[in-house]
Amino acid sequence: MSALKRTPLYELHRRLGARMIEFGGFELPLQYSSIREEHAAVREAAGLFDVSHMGQFEFEGLAAIAAADPLASRSVAALEPGRALYALLCNEKGGVVDDILCYRVAEAHAFWCVNASNIEKDWSWLRAHVPSSVSGIRDASAERGLLALQGPASASILERLSSPAVRALRRFRCARMDVAGCSALVSRTGYTGVDGFELYARHGDLARMFEALLADGSSFGLRPAGLGARDTLRLEAALPLYGHELDEDTSPLAAGLERFLDLGAHRFIGADAIASAREAGVAQRLVGFVLEERGVARAGCAVLDAGKPVGKVTSGAPSPTLGKSIGLAYVPTEMARPGGMIQVAVRDRALRARVVETPFV
Amino acid sequence: MGQKVEDNLDFEIPDDLLYTSDDEWVSAEDGCVTVGVTDFAQQQLGDIVYVELPSVGDHFAEGAAFGVIESVKAVSDLNAPIAGEVIAVNDELVNQPETINEECYGDGWIIKLRPSEEDALDGLLDADSYRKIVSERSA
Numbered sequence: 244m245s246a247l248k249r250t251p252l253y254e255l256h257r258r259l260g261a262r263m264i265e266f267g268g269f270e271l272p273l274q275y276s277s278i279r280e281e282h283a284a285v286r287e288a289a290g291l292f293d294v295s296h297m298g299q300f301e302f303e304g305l306a307a308i309a310a311a312d313p314l315a316s317r318s319v320a321a322l323e324p325g326r327a328l329y330a331l332l333c334n335e336k337g338g339v340v341d342d343i344l345c346y347r348v349a350e351a352h353a354f355w356c357v358n359a360s361n362i363e364k365d366w367s368w369l370r371a372h373v374p375s376s377v378s379g380i381r382d383a384s385a386e387r388g389l390l391a392l393q394g395p396a397s398a399s400i401l402e403r404l405s406s407p408a409v410r411a412l413r414r415f416r417c418a419r420m421d422v423a424g425c426s427a428l429v430s431r432t433g434y435t436g437v438d439g440f441e442l443y444a445r446h447g448d449l450a451r452m453f454e455a456l457l458a459d460g461s462s463f464g465l466r467p468a469g470l471g472a473r474d475t476l477r478l479e480a481a482l483p484l485y486g487h488e489l490d491e492d493t494s495p496l497a498a499g500l501e502r503f504l505d506l507g508a509h510r511f512i513g514a515d516a517i518a519s520a521r522e523a524g525v526a527q528r529l530v531g532f533v534l535e536e537r538g539v540a541r542a543g544c545a546v547l548d549a550g551k552p553v554g555k556v557t558s559g560a561p562s563p564t565l566g567k568s569i570g571l572a573y574v575p576t577e578m579a580r581p582g583g584m585i586q587v588a589v590r591d592r593a594l595r596a597r598v599v600e601t602p603f604v
Numbered sequence: 605m606g607q608k609v610e611d612n613l614d615f616e617i618p619d620d621l622l623y624t625s626d627d628e629w630v631s632a633e634d635g636c637v638t639v640g641v642t643d644f645a646q647q648q649l650g651d652i653v654y655v656e657l658p659s660v661g662d663h664f665a666e667g668a669a670f671g672v673i674e675s676v677k678a679v680s681d682l683n684a685p686i687a688g689e690v691i692a693v694n695d696e697l698v699n700q701p702e703t704i705n706e707e708c709y710g711d712g713w714i715i716k717l718r719p720s721e722e723d724a725l726d727g728l729l730d731a732d733s734y735r736k737i738v739s740e741r742s743a
Binding site for chain 2: 262273274277278279471474475537538539541560561563590
């Protein structure tokens with residue numbers, strides 16, 4: 244295995260007492276103090292995450308934007324400047340190559356934020372599907388990072404270091420702003436299910452922004468938060484994680500992501516296969532469940548019906564907000580109705596779980 | 605996740621206890637042995653949310669998994685530091701597993717065993733040896 248990569252904030256994380264783990268080929272903070280405390284901070288005040296491991300692909304010029312458009316499940320070419328959207332990159336058989344955020348920064352400037360573990364794969368996928376004559380497409384992952392400021396106090400914290408304009412920025416809108424004197428693309432997006440902002444900036448500016456936000460935000464209850472809290476928050480919000488809920492063999496229809504597929508006028512790779520699959524009906528559906536017994540169901544646990552495995556848990560953790568164990572699982576479509584009971588195999592026990600509506604919180 | 609020690613971890617290793625390389629502590633008195641996990645282990649695990657305990661009367665071989673401890677992020681087997689019979693389990697942990705985070709050497713004890721063999725404690729580590737093992741993991 245090759246050496247782990249580090250974000251420009253690695254030393255700062257260590258000084259803040261972070262415990263580091265491997266994720267997507269990077270060495271990143273798991274937690275600074277406690278996952279529960281950081282989770283609660285994001286729900287009640289705010290948390291600051293370094294998610295600079297995420298990849299960033301740039302599209303400069305209308306030709307570049309148009310050339311990449313058939314790869315994403317929703318059209319970026321048709322998106323107004325200043326807006327962002329969540330989309331899937333699908334393969335020809337209708338599986339998921341990656342799930343991404345697409346930004347139309349300006350008329351002639353778009354970019355994708357992709358999962359760290361998929362940067363190389365996505366880049367190859369992009370190069371293989373865009374004619375080499377098209378210029379203006381660039382992998383900027385090694386130059387730019389990403390901070391996520393998440394939680395109800397986020398706007399109050401950010402406006403002090405940028406401008407009151409952040410308050411007016413609506414969900415899935417983006418604008419270029421100065422944050423702590425550094426130029427950043429600010430978007431009202433996130434991966435926590437809570438209000439917040441994502442700040443895209445040059446590597447050299449990240450430490451200054453991170454430290455300024457922490458210093459200024461501490462009076463609002465802001466604290467640094469790691470991947471542990473990021474995972475429990477996204478799970479409570481039932482947001483999919485690539486490699487868990489999504490992969491190349493899983494249909495976005497099964498994952499419940501149909502609203503992020505433009506199956507009308509936008510002709511994207513995989514649309515035909517997905518349309519056929521929709522016609523035929525999917526055999527499995529992703530559901531949320533709450534354990535009704537003590538224990539923790541983790542990714543990989545089997546879902547049982549009359550003792551036989553019929554599905555699989557893709558993510559699971561104790562929910563800090565609910566105080567119960569929750570999870571996401573693929574189950575046969577006929578078992579996917581909220582309110583129904585399933586069983587989850589945890590080691591040598593079959594635990595009762597109830598299928599529930601998501602998000603959990 | 606590897607057992608890599610971070611520079612900024614600061615943990616307690618009381619001199620009057622015995623240890624295993626699996627990060628359990630053992631305290632012996634009156635022919636009975638109390639078992640828990642070390643401060644290092646509870647810090648590595650983070651917020652502990654669930655403990656699966658054996659039943660009184662269960663027998664375990666040395667090194668056998670007698671239970672499971674889960675934190676928000678990780679799951680780890682609890683291994684019997686010595687061969688023996690379970691004579692008590694800390695039921696309080698079922699409702700308050702976080703006691704292990706708070707007082708791993710006190711109220712956070714996990715089980716009590718009656719050793720099967722008289723020289724059962726001979727293979728365990730003293731505090732200095734355990735300290736050395738933990739610090740070597742950072743190398």
